[in-house]
Amino acid sequence: MLARRFFSSSSRFAHENPLGLPRNTPQAPQIPRRTGPIAPRKIPNVKHVVLVSSCKGGVGKSTIAVNLAVSLALSRLHVGILDLDIFGPSIPTLMGLRSASEPELTSGGALRPITNHSIPTMSMAYLLPPMPPNPTDPGSQINTSSDTPVVWRGLMVQKAVQQLLFQVDWTGGEGGPGLDVLVIDLPPGTGDIPLSLGQLVIVDGTLIVSTPQDVALTDVRRGISMFRKLNLPLTGLILNQSYFLCPSCTTPHHLFGAPDLFRRTAKSLDIPILAELPLVPGVSEGGDGGAPYALTSKAKEGGRGGEEWRSGMKDAAQRVLDSIKQQTK
Numbered sequence: 411m412l413a414r415r416f417f418s419s420s421s422r423f424a425h426e427n428p429l430g431l432p433r434n435t436p437q438a439p440q441i442p443r444r445t446g447p448i449a450p451r452k453i454p455n456v457k458h459v460v461l462v463s464s465c466k467g468g469v470g471k472s473t474i475a476v477n478l479a480v481s482l483a484l485s486r487l488h489v490g491i492l493d494l495d496i497f498g499p500s501i502p503t504l505m506g507l508r509s510a511s512e513p514e515l516t517s518g519g520a521l522r523p524i525t526n527h528s529i530p531t532m533s534m535a536y537l538l539p540p541m542p543p544n545p546t547d548p549g550s551q552i553n554t555s556s557d558t559p560v561v562w563r564g565l566m567v568q569k570a571v572q573q574l575l576f577q578v579d580w581t582g583g584e585g586g587p588g589l590d591v592l593v594i595d596l597p598p599g600t601g602d603i604p605l606s607l608g609q610l611v612i613v614d615g616t617l618i619v620s621t622p623q624d625v626a627l628t629d630v631r632r633g634i635s636m637f638r639k640l641n642l643p644l645t646g647l648i649l650n651q652s653y654f655l656c657p658s659c660t661t662p663h664h665l666f667g668a669p670d671l672f673r674r675t676a677k678s679l680d681i682p683i684l685a686e687l688p689l690v691p692g693v694s695e696g697g698d699g700g701a702p703y704a705l706t707s708k709a710k711e712g713g714r715g716g717e718e719w720r721s722g723m724k725d726a727a728q729r730v731l732d733s734i735k736q737q738t739k
């Protein structure tokens with residue numbers, strides 16, 4: 411049974427059931443009502459949930475989410491990735507799953523994740539119908555679902571988020587062990603999705619990614635204040651694209667400004683810095699090519715910058731793990 415067969419964008423069904431999934435499955439949560447408090451709960455078959463947020467777009471959040479998942483998986487954990495960046499899903503590209511076929515449904519109506527590099531993933535992009543090629547543009551061969559824009563709002567988005575949160579089968583098959591950690595790639599900013607997620611799900615860690623510029627840091631402060639209001643555990647900050655080490659010299663070039671402001675911001679917010687990662691061309695190439703940098707040996711070819719990125723990412727993953735363990739003690 412294929413999920414896309416159930417997908418309907420007709421106006422009759424669109425606002426009720428945007429993913430077209432069966433309605434009466436036992437796990438399906440209800441849309442939060444205004445009366446009474448909402449109790450956050452566990453995602454089925456997932457031990458720990460770690461959010462990756464960036465507050466601002468384009469700072470490398472999805473890249474870090476994917477590489478964090480890979481780094482955790484290299485420590486022999488069962489790790490999955492959920493792409494909740496509904497309006498700009500990029501996990502399929504970063505995981506080499508752009509041309510994946512649509513997810514199957516279990517007999518209970520849950521979506522089966524799509525796996526690559528031994529990491530199961532689920533993304534809105536897998537569920538959207540492909541865009542038809544543009545007849546006026548002979549070069550428009552790219553028509554995968556990740557190119558299809560999502561134009562839903564309000565309740566439809568909320569419903570889609572709930573289905574992606576609670577109706578994915580992370581067991582890896584009948585009676586499988588489930589996940590130790592589910593890494594969730596959030597959309598940038600402080601919109602509806604992180605808000606409803608914070609209300610619906612028990613979260614074990616939140617990682618915030620920023621670049622050194624003041625504009626990014628302003629958004630970080632705003633995001634952190636929202637996470638604090640939601641009582642989500644703040645694991646730490648990652649400064650991405652912090653500096654560039656060219657192959658012919660040893661001086662770090664702070665292309666987007668010195669890290670001082672970021673460090674002061676982290677200190678004033680009382681949040682630990684987990685890593686300051688350099689700009690490395692291979693990270694970007696790996697993302698576009700669907701081969702996460704933490705997984706490939708290319709880091710060795712990336713010179714000192716590659717090495718520093720790799721060890722920074724490894725440290726960050728270890729600290730995420732330590733903080734999860736600390737909380738579950």
Ligand SMILES: Nc1ncnc2c1ncn2[C@@H]1O[C@H](COP(=O)(O)OP(=O)(O)O)[C@@H](O)[C@H]1O
Nearest residue numbers: 467468469470471472473688689690693694697
């Ligand atoms: N440390 C880095 N070095 C080089 N390129 C990077 C680095 N971090 C992110 N990028 C690149 O920056 C772009 C934006 O990253 P992405 O993860 O899609 O950001 P976001 O999810 O925050 O929108 C991508 O092309 C990605 O490959």
Ligand SMILES: [Mg+2]
Nearest residue numbers: 471472495500
């Ligand atoms: Mg992204």
